[in-house]
Amino acid sequence: MKKLKSICSIAALVTILLMAVSCEKKLDGLKLATYPTTADVFIDGFSTGLYYAAYGTSKVTAFNVDYSVKYSGTCSMKFEVPDAGDPNGSYAGGVFGANPARDLSGYNVLTFWAKASQPATIVLVGFGNDMGTSKYQVSLANLQVNSNWVEYYIPIPDPSLLTQENGMFYYAAAPQNGRGYTFWIDELKFEKLGTIAHANFGIFNGHDSIVDNVETGEEFQISDFYATFNLPTGVDQKSNLSASYFTFTSSNPSVATVNDLGLVRVADTGSAVITAKVAGTGAKGSLTISVTGLKIAPTQPAPVPTIAGNKVISLFSNAYTNVKVDSWNTHWQFSTAENQNIQINGDDVIRYKKLNFVGIEFSSQPVDASAMATFHIDLWTPDTTANKTFKVKLIDFGPDGVYGGGDDSNSEISIGSPPLSTQNWISLNIPLSSFSGLSSKSHLAQLVLSGDLPDVYIDNVYFFNDGSTSPEPTTAAPVPTFNAANVLSVFSDSYTNVAGTNLNPNWGQTTVFSQVPIAGNNTLKYKGLNYQGIQLGSSQNVSAMSFLHLDYWSASSFSLNVFLISTGPVEKSYVLPVPTSGWAGVDIPLSSFSPVNLADVIQFKFVGNGDVYIDNIFFHK
Amino acid sequence: MEKNSKIFVSAAICSLLFITLFGCKKESGQKIEQRNWQLVWSDEFNGSAGMSPDSTKWKFDIGNGGWGNEELETYTKDTSNASTDGNGNLAITAKANWVTDHWENITSARIKTIGLFEQSYGRFEARIKTPWGPGMWPAFWLLGSNVNSVAWPQCGEIDIMELRGQKPNIINGTVHGPGYSGGAGITKSFAFENTRFDVDFHLFAVEWGKDYIDFFVDNTLYEEITPGNVTGNWVFDHPFYIILNVAVGGNYVGYPTSQTTFPQKMLVDYVKVYKQAD
Numbered sequence: 001m002k003k004l005k006s007i008c009s010i011a012a013l014v015t016i017l018l019m020a021v022s023c024e025k026k027l028d029g030l031k032l033a034t035y036p037t038t039a040d041v042f043i044d045g046f047s048t049g050l051y052y053a054a055y056g057t058s059k060v061t062a063f064n065v066d067y068s069v070k071y072s073g074t075c076s077m078k079f080e081v082p083d084a085g086d087p088n089g090s091y092a093g094g095v096f097g098a099n100p101a102r103d104l105s106g107y108n109v110l111t112f113w114a115k116a117s118q119p120a121t122i123v124l125v126g127f128g129n130d131m132g133t134s135k136y137q138v139s140l141a142n143l144q145v146n147s148n149w150v151e152y153y154i155p156i157p158d159p160s161l162l163t164q165e166n167g168m169f170y171y172a173a174a175p176q177n178g179r180g181y182t183f184w185i186d187e188l189k190f191e192k193l194g195t196i197a198h199a200n201f202g203i204f205n206g207h208d209s210i211v212d213n214v215e216t217g218e219e220f221q222i223s224d225f226y227a228t229f230n231l232p233t234g235v236d237q238k239s240n241l242s243a244s245y246f247t248f249t250s251s252n253p254s255v256a257t258v259n260d261l262g263l264v265r266v267a268d269t270g271s272a273v274i275t276a277k278v279a280g281t282g283a284k285g286s287l288t289i290s291v292t293g294l295k296i297a298p299t300q301p302a303p304v305p306t307i308a309g310n311k312v313i314s315l316f317s318n319a320y321t322n323v324k325v326d327s328w329n330t331h332w333q334f335s336t337a338e339n340q341n342i343q344i345n346g347d348d349v350i351r352y353k354k355l356n357f358v359g360i361e362f363s364s365q366p367v368d369a370s371a372m373a374t375f376h377i378d379l380w381t382p383d384t385t386a387n388k389t390f391k392v393k394l395i396d397f398g399p400d401g402v403y404g405g406g407d408d409s410n411s412e413i414s415i416g417s418p419p420l421s422t423q424n425w426i427s428l429n430i431p432l433s434s435f436s437g438l439s440s441k442s443h444l445a446q447l448v449l450s451g452d453l454p455d456v457y458i459d460n461v462y463f464f465n466d467g468s469t470s471p472e473p474t475t476a477a478p479v480p481t482f483n484a485a486n487v488l489s490v491f492s493d494s495y496t497n498v499a500g501t502n503l504n505p506n507w508g509q510t511t512v513f514s515q516v517p518i519a520g521n522n523t524l525k526y527k528g529l530n531y532q533g534i535q536l537g538s539s540q541n542v543s544a545m546s547f548l549h550l551d552y553w554s555a556s557s558f559s560l561n562v563f564l565i566s567t568g569p570v571e572k573s574y575v576l577p578v579p580t581s582g583w584a585g586v587d588i589p590l591s592s593f594s595p596v597n598l599a600d601v602i603q604f605k606f607v608g609n610g611d612v613y614i615d616n617i618f619f620h621k
Numbered sequence: 622m623e624k625n626s627k628i629f630v631s632a633a634i635c636s637l638l639f640i641t642l643f644g645c646k647k648e649s650g651q652k653i654e655q656r657n658w659q660l661v662w663s664d665e666f667n668g669s670a671g672m673s674p675d676s677t678k679w680k681f682d683i684g685n686g687g688w689g690n691e692e693l694e695t696y697t698k699d700t701s702n703a704s705t706d707g708n709g710n711l712a713i714t715a716k717a718n719w720v721t722d723h724w725e726n727i728t729s730a731r732i733k734t735i736g737l738f739e740q741s742y743g744r745f746e747a748r749i750k751t752p753w754g755p756g757m758w759p760a761f762w763l764l765g766s767n768v769n770s771v772a773w774p775q776c777g778e779i780d781i782m783e784l785r786g787q788k789p790n791i792i793n794g795t796v797h798g799p800g801y802s803g804g805a806g807i808t809k810s811f812a813f814e815n816t817r818f819d820v821d822f823h824l825f826a827v828e829w830g831k832d833y834i835d836f837f838v839d840n841t842l843y844e845e846i847t848p849g850n851v852t853g854n855w856v857f858d859h860p861f862y863i864i865l866n867v868a869v870g871g872n873y874v875g876y877p878t879s880q881t882t883f884p885q886k887m888l889v890d891y892v893k894v895y896k897q898a899d
Contacts, residue, residue, distance in 0.1 A: 195789070197789070
């Protein structure tokens with residue numbers, strides 16, 4: 001076989017000589033910028049112009065020429081992969097380059113024989129890495145080798161591009177289960193083989209990606225470029241390619257353009273499909289984008305904070321020196337949130353898109369907010385806010401200062417509409433006492449924003465204590481004017497109340513309950529409300545009544561619901577808008593509480609947050 | 622055997638190179654007498670896309686059970702397994718579904734001329750582009766028409782082309798008979814050094830006379846089998862019929878793997894049969 005081959009080589013040489021003699025004309029004096037077409041990389045030693053450069057972080061002595069183990073000829077390339085933790089480098093890797101560059105356009109595959117001291121998986125082998133731009137890279141990931149010599153093939157996706165290639169071969173190999181091994185490569189050369197067939201190419205690993213609700217100005221990077229070729233062994237082999245082998249096309253360049261490296265830039269409203277080809281062959285996979293237009297963003301910055309800096313611990317604000325925040329988007333599992341840092345008139349604002357929830361982490365330097373009274377955040381959303389909520393959760397890592405350990409606590413405040421508002425900055429000042437589930441505030445480490453507003457802009461996220469005590473009403477609730485004959489009262493100084501009523505039944509709530517005189521008027525105070533019940537002294541038939549009246553006051557609540565309850569229990573809630581501006585009085589039609597049995601009303605329940613004052617709870621006609 | 626054949630091919634290519642070099646135009650393969658062939662039967666497969674093969678020329682083998690070789694496929698007469706492609710070819714398509722870690726629902730087709738066209742002696746040829754991949758076993762072959770009375774291998778079998786999908790550049794030509802059947806068949810391989818049978822059409826033929834069977838790829842003779850070559854009785858003296866099929870898996874080819882690609886097609890441009898003119 002070998003002998004026949006050399007006979008063939010001689011024959012080929014003769015042919016070349018004959019051709020040279022019969023050459024028609026020489027372009028004397030004209031020197032074309034051509035590069036050597038040398039095919040051999042390493043047969044029995046370094047081919048002309050070949051050099052080796054180990055990766056700086058690898059064990060740089062891993063590669064040697066081996067004169068005892070070889071597939072054929074006199075020597076082979078030996079790679080000694082170190083053990084994990086080798087002080088001289090814990091992996092083997094490097095680049096075999098050619099100087100001058102070579103013209104490989106006449107070949108279609110890099111071939112070599114390889115074996116290893118044990119069955120092993122070489123992390124990566126390929127060509128086209130020139131330790132510079134590496135424009136035309138091809139690599140095989142996880143190459144399986146064993147103790148037998150096996151021939152391997154790395155097909156060239158489009159040889160016509162490789163007229164000036166420096167990167168002849170490169171590799172990276174890691175220990176197997178922590179232990180090193182040795183592999184050998186021999187007869188490394190470029191060839192033109194008719195037995196490589198059935199090229200297929202793809203982007204995005206062959207998937208058709210669809211992205212909706214894209215905004216003008218967004219960018220997308222096409223990725224996961226591959227080729228499959230059927231090898232002389234009949235099997236399909238997948239290789240990873242660099243973008244430069246592909247030509248990209250946008251179906252609608254006025255909507256989206258795509259550059260040579262597969263970077264898609266969104267220019268206008270509409271839809272566009274990005275596809276790719278290699279050497280005229282269509283690639284599997286595409287990117288379809290539907291562009292909704294420019295994003296709706298605040299035109300004015302959030303209100304500038306006015307509290308003195310020495311009374312503030314700020315996470316994010318141009319007005320203060322901020323503490324270290326490790327991440328404004330931890331991308332926790334199931335979080336779809338994308339964050340962007342934008343500027344509005346020079347003011348830094350964080351935008352969260354596709355927000356379901358986002359984790360914000362400052363655990364490397366937990367915040368001691370034990371001396372703080374209030375959490376502040378400014379919020380702007382383009383989304384409709386009716387019946388929507390925005391939630392703020394604080395997480396404290398406890399005395400051990402780290403996640404877990406049994407001493408963590410967290411508490412979440414849900415904010416409704418109002419105060420949520422569409423396309424307006426709102427400033428939320430949430431008393432830390434409202435975070436009733438926090439057993440400590442001295443090791444705050446995480447903040448989680450969630451809710452059902454998918455698009456929010458936030459600014460001025462800080463804790464503060466400006467010395468003001470938590471506000472309370474300075475005037476009594478208005479004195480009701482209904483005729484007592486038409487009233488059935490639960491809690492009011494103006495009427496006779498249902499006898500035997502328990503205003504603070506123990507239903508497991510954390511609310512701090514008290515009755516306080518406000519300007520001489522007895523008032524219910526729910527401090528740090530989570531929920532609070534009222535157990536009537538006896539079942540009441542209110543079916544002759546038309547309304548439930550309440551007066552309530554809260555500067556710090558962002559969520560408040562009242563429930564009417566009949567035996568069963570059958571209960572129904574009603575939303576009370578918070579926070580209030582002074583005392584708010586409501587007369588709720590009893591029909592709103594359907595299906596509660598109005599002939600058998602036994603309890604009330606309040607659910608929400610913040611500090612809430614309530615007075616004049618009664619039914620009337 | 623295989624190694625010998627490689628050397629044979631290499632030698633052939635080397636000699637071709639020399640011939641080219643010295644400007645010799647004449648084919649210097651084994652010399653055979655000029656034969657005068659007259660076309661007696663053909664199918665050009667010129668039907669429109671999705672048409673079942675011409676029922677006046679072809680019957681179907683239907684079913685599974687391995688066909689004596691532990692093959693995996695179920696043969697059907699569905700046009701998704703056998704139909705003209707509208708481009709002048711018959712497509713025999715092997716299909717399968719990958720389930721967790723193996724191929725299931727493997728179907729293919731096997732068509733035959735038994736009872737419709739049978740002939741002893743002559744030239745049988747087909748222009749074919751093969752499927753590829755581990756476990757793929759396309760074939761163009763002849764079987765003695767008396768198979769149902771004398772049984773195999775007494776009836777005789779002439780395999781004009783068989784290919785293992787994991788060696789897409791090699792085909793085999795083989796005869797089976799009493800005393801030289803199965804793995805003991807009289808066979809020779811033909812290999813391309815630098816192309817494959819699945820990237821373009823190639824012409825596979827036998828020329829069969831009373832005391833010879835000559836095997837050709839693209840009109841290159843690569844094997845001649847005579848009564849002196851076979852290790853048993855020469856049974857190639859009665860009518861045979863034609864079979865085209867794509868088998869999947871089995872003890873000749875091995876089994877499809879995760880690296881096999883389905884569906885796979887064997888495209889047949891035409892089948893032609895000639896008789897030697899007097």
